[in-house]
Amino acid sequence: xxxTRTKLHWxxxxxxxxxxxxxLKPSYDLFIGGAWSAPxxxxxxxxxxxxxxxxxxxxxxxxxxxxxxxxEAARAAAPGWxxxxxxxxxxxxxxxxxxxxxxxxxxAVVETLDGGKPIRESRDVDIPLAAAHFFSYAGWADKxxxxxxxxxxxxRGVVGQVVPWNFPLLMAAWKLAPALACGNTAVxxxxxxxxxxxLLLAEIVQxxxxxxxxxxxxxGDGSAGAALVRSNVDKVAFTGSTAVGKEIQRxxxxxxxxxxxxxxxxxxxxxxxDAALDQAVEGIIEGIFFNQGHVCCAGSRLLLQxxxxxxxxxxxxARMERLRVGDPLDKNTDVGAINSAEQLARIxxxxxxxxxxxxxxxxxxxxxxxxxxxxxxxxxxxxxxANRITVEEIFGPVxxxxxxxxxxxxxxxxxxxxxGLAAGVWTxxxxxxxxxxxxxxxxxxxxxxxxxxxxxxxxxxYKESGFGREGGPAGLLPYVRLT
Amino acid sequence: xxxRSLVAKTYKLYLGGAFVRSESGRSDPTTDHAGAHVANVPRxxxxxxxxxxxxxxxxxxxxxxxxxxxxxxxxxRFAEALESRSEELARAAVAQQDAALxxxxxELGAAVDLLVHYAxxxxxxxxxxxxxxxxxxxxxSFSTAExxxxxxxxxxxEPDVLGLIREVAPALAAGNTVVAIVSRRxxxxxxxxxxxxxxxDVPGGVLNLLCGRLDELLTPLCGHRDVNxxxxxxxxxxxxxxxxxxxxxxxxxxxxxxxDTLARIEALTELKTAxxxxxx
Numbered sequence: 001x002x003x004t005r006t007k008l009h010w011x012x013x014x015x016x017x018x019x020x021x022x023x024l025k026p027s028y029d030l031f032i033g034g035a036w037s038a039p040x041x042x043x044x045x046x047x048x049x050x051x052x053x054x055x056x057x058x059x060x061x062x063x064x065x066x067x068x069x070x071x072e073a074a075r076a077a078a079p080g081w082x083x084x085x086x087x088x089x090x091x092x093x094x095x096x097x098x099x100x101x102x103x104x105x106x107x108a109v110v111e112t113l114d115g116g117k118p119i120r121e122s123r124d125v126d127i128p129l130a131a132a133h134f135f136s137y138a139g140w141a142d143k144x145x146x147x148x149x150x151x152x153x154x155x156r157g158v159v160g161q162v163v164p165w166n167f168p169l170l171m172a173a174w175k176l177a178p179a180l181a182c183g184n185t186a187v188x189x190x191x192x193x194x195x196x197x198x199l200l201l202a203e204i205v206q207x208x209x210x211x212x213x214x215x216x217x218x219x220g221d222g223s224a225g226a227a228l229v230r231s232n233v234d235k236v237a238f239t240g241s242t243a244v245g246k247e248i249q250r251x252x253x254x255x256x257x258x259x260x261x262x263x264x265x266x267x268x269x270x271x272x273x274d275a276a277l278d279q280a281v282e283g284i285i286e287g288i289f290f291n292q293g294h295v296c297c298a299g300s301r302l303l304l305q306x307x308x309x310x311x312x313x314x315x316x317x318a319r320m321e322r323l324r325v326g327d328p329l330d331k332n333t334d335v336g337a338i339n340s341a342e343q344l345a346r347i348x349x350x351x352x353x354x355x356x357x358x359x360x361x362x363x364x365x366x367x368x369x370x371x372x373x374x375x376x377x378x379x380x381x382x383x384x385x386a387n388r389i390t391v392e393e394i395f396g397p398v399x400x401x402x403x404x405x406x407x408x409x410x411x412x413x414x415x416x417x418x419x420g421l422a423a424g425v426w427t428x429x430x431x432x433x434x435x436x437x438x439x440x441x442x443x444x445x446x447x448x449x450x451x452x453x454x455x456x457x458x459x460x461x462y463k464e465s466g467f468g469r470e471g472g473p474a475g476l477l478p479y480v481r482l483t
Numbered sequence: 484x485x486x487r488s489l490v491a492k493t494y495k496l497y498l499g500g501a502f503v504r505s506e507s508g509r510s511d512p513t514t515d516h517a518g519a520h521v522a523n524v525p526r527x528x529x530x531x532x533x534x535x536x537x538x539x540x541x542x543x544x545x546x547x548x549x550x551x552x553x554x555x556x557x558x559x560r561f562a563e564a565l566e567s568r569s570e571e572l573a574r575a576a577v578a579q580q581d582a583a584l585x586x587x588x589x590e591l592g593a594a595v596d597l598l599v600h601y602a603x604x605x606x607x608x609x610x611x612x613x614x615x616x617x618x619x620x621x622x623x624s625f626s627t628a629e630x631x632x633x634x635x636x637x638x639x640x641e642p643d644v645l646g647l648i649r650e651v652a653p654a655l656a657a658g659n660t661v662v663a664i665v666s667r668r669x670x671x672x673x674x675x676x677x678x679x680x681x682x683x684d685v686p687g688g689v690l691n692l693l694c695g696r697l698d699e700l701l702t703p704l705c706g707h708r709d710v711n712x713x714x715x716x717x718x719x720x721x722x723x724x725x726x727x728x729x730x731x732x733x734x735x736x737x738x739x740x741x742x743d744t745l746a747r748i749e750a751l752t753e754l755k756t757a758x759x760x761x762x763x
Contacts, residue, residue, distance in 0.1 A: 087596055090603060094559060132552055139555065139603015146611045146745060434623050435762040456551070456606050473610050 015331040017119045022109040027058040031202035033073035034212025041065040050116035051337035051372040062218040067227040070216040074158040074185040077213030082183040090141030095208040097134035114196040116337030130173035136455035137177035147473035153480040155183030157234035162225040165191035166294040182479035187216045195219035260468025260478040264393040265421030268414035269299030273307045275426035287450035293397040297422035338373040347396035354389035411439045420462030497677025499538035500687020516581040527695035529703040535691040539633045539660040542688030547658035551606035561683040562598035594648040601652040623759045628752040630658030632711035643669035653747035662691045670694040
């Protein structure tokens with residue numbers, strides 16, 4: 001009798017997270033001055049689930065008059081908040097952190113419904129990190145003297161904050177927590193396609209008893225963001241595309257308005273032949289397919305040392321074929337829905353350009369849902385340094401693979417980018433890892449890991465990836481005026 | 484109709500996460516401001532001290548290994564739990580110590596706020612104290628603050644609650660475990676704090692509270708070879724404490740009541756410098 005090996009089955013029974021954890025209102029107003037208020041010159045839109053295209057709720061979008069109202073509310077609240085004892089300011093932020101933890105399940109489900117990211121990520125990354133960020137900056141409120149080396153400081157006043165759709169609640173936390181800890185009041189504009197968790201945060205703000213007007217949340221499209229950065233604010237913080245970041249920097253030219261920008265990236269993930277290859281392959285997967293590649297620091301340029309390139313591509317492809325793409329609410333899903341039709345079109349356009357320019361495309365074959373926006377995990381081989389897929393940010397589940405021979409060449413290739421947000425270095429040789437890390441022109445360098453975030457660790461870019469840092473004591477600097 | 488009589492509390496030590504009597508079976512009476520008997524408290528023995536240090540040592544590794552965020556959340560939980568009992572503890576000060584209620588409330592409020600303040604230090608003192616050393620050679624050299632280990636706290640007699648929290652919180656924030664001798668004159672509310680810690684996710688053994696006579700406990704605690712640091716908040720400059728400390732080079736600090744909070748953490752941490760080559 002010949003023993004035959006049982007064929008491995010990789011089918012998983014569906015394990016959907018219950019939607020019951022989240023009860024959405026049919027309609028949401030703007031959150032201005034501590035109260036919900038209908039838009040005066042704005043509109044109302046339906047926000048949809050990108051995985052199914054179903055309408056989730058109606059959301060008020062701010063018009064220019066609404067933006068001005070929100071800024072006025074923040075302005076009115078500013079003196080009182082700045083005069084609040086630092087520890088007392090911190091206590092509100094601690095409370096908000098606790099409330100986020102209490103409503104974690106609901107927030108995770110809504111984040112996934114509105115944005116398309118796998119529930120595993122919203123549950124394990126987005127929401128816990130948002131709470132952690134508030135918790136950590138809560139503790140800075142009464143310790144600014146230590147963070148600022150004893151320099152005299154004052155809040156900037158009113159800050160206008162515009163956040164993206166890839167980590168909606170987390171980016172709101174990154175913006176609001178340090179701003180408030182330093183004594184500023186804020187107007188936050190969530191992204192057009194993902195306003196819901198920011199609106200739930202507004203509910204949390206109300207539950208926390210935060211004084212009215214300290215946080216104002218006004219959903220809207222790009223025009224509301226443009227109006228906000230040009231309004232009567234003292235500081236602007238923006239996370240989003242480099243193109244819009246440049247517009248904002250131009251718009252603020254000649255003013256005293258403070259500015260921090262966290263923009264795009266085309267981060268290099270560099271793998272040396274002496275790395276633990278299987279561990280590295282997991283890191284590469286995590287680096288580019290986390291959140292469908294909708295990550296500004298995604299490891300979208302994979303640089304492989306020639307001697308192991310073939311083996312790594314083989315392992316990487318085998319691992320990619322095991323990725324589960326589909327229902328974001330399913331706890332087994334690795335790759336969820338693309339955030340919007342617009343983003344799907346952008347990814348498709350760049351991928352087509354990659355093929356046209358002669359790179360070899362490999363996309364995994366998997367059943368994609370019939371409704372919603374989807375893109376299969378994809379890698380490109382035979383990529384040239386000048387190809388659009390090497391140069392431009394795709395912001396999707398697409399990785400371009402290139403090779404190098406020496407550490408020097410790897411650094412040159414990695415730094416050959418207008419961006420400089422992040423990088424990964426994979427090697428078991430510590431001396432080499434630190435040498436390469438110090439030569440990279442990138443704001444974050446992960447060694448033998450990727451996509452790690454913590455409220456205590458500064459995050460932000462070099463070059464056209466923006467300026468200013470979020471996280472750690474450095475994250476306080478943009479929100480104080482050193483006097 | 485018979486009047487319902489109150490069930491009086493038996494005051495116990497907080498040791499290794501459990502509430503225990505002194506192994507010696509001894510107790511001392513505690514009186515109020517007028518000299519009237521209020522309750523008996525355990526009179527801790529040398530063996531109780533050794534048990535407490537053993538429990539603190541056993542808990543230290545695990546406590547230090549927890550993330551700074553987690554330690555911060557536990558101290559914050561401690562603050563939440565203390566807030567919820569602060570009215571009761573303030574009224575106890577009025578009854579036992581003849582304190583004015585507003586002052587007693589202010590003491591509790593300050594104690595809660597101090598716990599919140601130190602909850603915020605857990606993930607920050609490292610950034611303020613440690614850092615990269617720009618050494619003149621191809622090395623990555625960095626210094627990080629680590630907990631010194633087991634800390635003996637000699638709490639002041641007054642204020643019994645705030646005075647204890649003031650020294651215990653920085654030790655815990657930095658990742659140390661604590662054996663504290665609470666106020667000799669007013670031990671009751673300080674022992675109540677053990678109950679607060681006990682419901683605050685503070686792991687067993689991380690905080691140990693003993694009460695008793697200082698002259699009996701000083702030598703076994705401050706002379707214990709497994710104690711790494713002593714915080715003497717009694718207000719006395721005790722040569723005995725210093726000499727006991729010298730035996731195993733314990734760090735002794737005597738922080739001023741209103742002294743800097745980071746300085747308290749610094750006194751209870753060790754700076755470790757690590758070197759790693761950069762380049763071949």
